[in-house]
Amino acid sequence: MSDPKNVFDEMFGTGEQYREPYRDYRQWFESQDAAWLHRKSDEAETVFRKIGITFNVYGEEEASERLIPFDVVPRIISSREWSRLVRGIRQRIQAMNAFLYDVYHRKEIFRAGRIPIEVIANNTAFLPQMIGVSPPGNVYTHVVGVDIVRTGENEFYVLEDNARTPSGVSYMLENREIMLQMFPELFARVNVQAVGNYPKNLRRSLGNCVPRSYEGTPVIAVLTPGIYNSAYFEHAFLAGQMGAELVEGHDLRVVDGRIAMRTTQGYVPIDVIYRRVDDDYLDPLNFNQQSLLGVPGIFDVYRAGGVTIANAPGTGIADDKAVYSYMPDIIEFYTGEKALLKNVPTWRCAEPDALRYVLDHLAELVVKEVHGSGGYGMLVGPAASNKKLVEFRNKLKTTPGKYIAQPTLSLSTTPILTKNGLDPRHVDLRIFVLVSPNEIHMTPGGLTRVALNKGSLIVNSSQGGGTKDTWVLEE
C-alpha cells in the first residue's frame, strides 16, 4: 500500500490544478455525461471479448481465456516528457547491445573490474554457446519492452529492461484502436501521436537484420510456443499485421543449411525468425533436450549465419535483475556518459552487507527473484502479511543469491473511471523499442498498466492489473 499524500498524480500533480498535458482531455471529459461514459466502458469490454483479445492464465485449465480489464481514461504524456524518455532509453539500449557483444566476446568490462565476473559466471541466463558468435549487424535486442515508473514531475526510473521476449504491444495497438472507435471526436480535439505503425516498423526493423545468406525480399516468421501460451493472441496478431507466417517448431526444419517452413508448396527458407520462445526451448539439440517447442539444429544454422533469430539467444543476460543493478556502470563504460534515466536502487542479496540491510528493512522493501518475471514470486513488503514476511525472510537466508531488493517506490497515479467518478490508481509504462543496425526506434506511446485495486502497487495482469491507452501528445 502507498501513502496517498506523497503520491504524484499525473492528472492533478500534487495540487488541485490539472497538469498541462491533461488540459484538453479534461475539458472534454467535464462536458460528457457520466452514465454515457459508463456505457462506453461496458461497450469496450464487449468489443474486446468479441474480438477475442484474451490472455491465458497459467495454472488454470487450458480453456480459460481472460480479458485484461481496460480503463477508458487515457494516460497522457507530453511531447517534452516523451523526448526525454526517448533519449534515456536510446542511450540505455545502445549500451545494452555493446555490453552483450562484450559479454560474448572480449569481456572488457569484467577485465576492467567494473562488474565482477561472478555476475555472469554463475548465471543461467548466460549462454556459453553464444561465445564468439556475432549476430547480424551485432544487434542482440531487436525488440525491447522497457518498463518505466514515475514518482514525481521529473522523476522517471527504469524498473526493468525486458530484453528477452517482451509482450504487451498488441494491447498498445488494440487499446488505441478501441479508443478511436469509441471516442472519435476526442482525437479531433487532442493531437495524439499515432502508434499504429508499430507492425510496419517491426517488419522493417527485422528486415534490416537479415543474415548473410539473405537474398531478395526477406522472409520473416513469428515463432510461437503455440495456442496455450499466455501471449498467443499477440503472436498471431503481430504475424497477421506484419504479413509474416506464424510458425511453431514442428512447422520448421533444417533444409540445406537454412531454416525452412513446411508450406503447401514444399519447404520455404526463412531469413528472420522473430521468436517468442525462450532460449532454453529453442533447440533441443543445443539447449534443453526435452523441448518440443523448438527446432533441432536451429542454433547451428544461426551460428553459421543462415538465419537471424530475434532477439538473439543469450540476450537474457542483459535484463537479468542482478545485471540490472549494474546498468549505470554499463552505460558509463560503453557510452562514456552518465545514465540519463535512473535505475531503481537495488540491493543484491548475494552480498552480505546488502542482505543484512534487506533483512533489517524487509517490511519497507520490494523483493524480487533474480530470474523471475510477471510479478510471480515477489514480495511487496509494505503490503505483505506477517506470514509472507517470515516466509521471505527464510528464503532470503537460505538462497540469498536468488533475490534482489528495491525500495518500495511511490509510483505515480492516473485516474480511472469508477462508479464514483475519477479515482487515482498506480500505473507503470512499458515502452516498446525496435533495434536494427540502422536505428533505435520507439513508438510514441506504450502499454500503461494500472493497478485496479485502490492503493495497490502491483500492475501485473495476472494479479488484478488492467490497461489504459497511452497518449503521447504532438508538440
Next chain:
Amino acid sequence: MLGKTADGLFWMFRYLERNENTARLLDAGFRIALTRADAAENEWASVLTTIGIEQAFLEQYERMETAHVIDFLLRDPSNASSVTSMIQAARDNARLLRTALTRELWSATNECWLTLRELLARPVRERELPFVLNTIQQQNALLNGTLHSTMMRNEVFNFARLGTFLERADNTARILDVKYYLLLPSVSLIGSSLDNVQWETILRSVSAQRSYHRLHKGDVRPREIANFLMLDLRMPRSLAFCYSKIVDNLTHLAKDYGARQPCIDQAETVFARLTNRSIEDIFESGLHEFIQDFIRDNNALGSQIEKDYRFYG
C-alpha cells in the same frame, strides 16, 4: 501458406459444416418424433448412424429417447461430434490460423462460439429445440456469408471450401447410405404413407423440401429424390454439386501453385462418375454399392489432399 494452416482451414470448415448438418438431421428427426411417436426410435437410430455415433450413444444410453438424443448430439462433451465439441474444435483451429482469416471472419467465428456456448450451457428442452437449431444454422450462415464477402479468393479460400464440400458430400452420401432402401424402384410400387413421410424426412435433412417440390410440382418419387440428391448440379447439397466445387477449388490451387497434384485426378474421376451417367444407370448397377464406393472415394480424396498439400509433414 503453411501446411499446418491449410490443415486448420480444411478442418475448421469441415467441423462447421458438420454442425450445420447435425442441426438439419436433428430437425428432421425431431419432426418424426413429434408427429409419429412410434417411428421415433427408428428415426433417431438412423440419425445417429448417419453421423456415425450410434455405438457411442448406446454405450451411454439403453434406449433412443428423444431428450437423450438431443443432449448427446448437441452438448455431450464425450461425443466428439456434438455441436459443442465441433464449435470448440472449429474455434481452436481458427485461433491457430487467425492470421489467415480476415478480422471479420475471425469475429464471426468467435461470436458463433460465444453464442453457441451460452445457448448450450444447459440441457435444451424440447420446446426450445427449434430455436436452438435455427440459431446454429443462422450462426453458420453468418460465418459463411462473412467468408464470401470478406475473404480473398486465394488458397485460403480454396482450402476452406474444400473442407466444406468434402464434409457436405460425405453427409449427403451418409444420409443416402442409411436410407437407400427407401429409394429403390421396387419400394415406390408399395407407396405406403410411411414412405411418404420418410421421403419428406430425407428432403428435410438436406434442406431441400421446397426446392424439390418447386421442381417436381409436389410429385414425390424416390427416383427423383435420388437424382436430386446425387446428380442435380443445381442442388447445393447434391453429390454432383459438391464435386463440381471440389474440382473448381483444386483446379484453382493447381493454377495458383503452377503444379497439378494427384488429388485433382481423383476428384475429377469421382466427378465424372456423377455427370456421365443417369440415375437409371446407377440403379441398374446398384445404388447401395455406388453410395458406398462414393463414401470410400470421398474419404480417400481427403487423405490425398492432406498428403499433396503437406498438412502434416
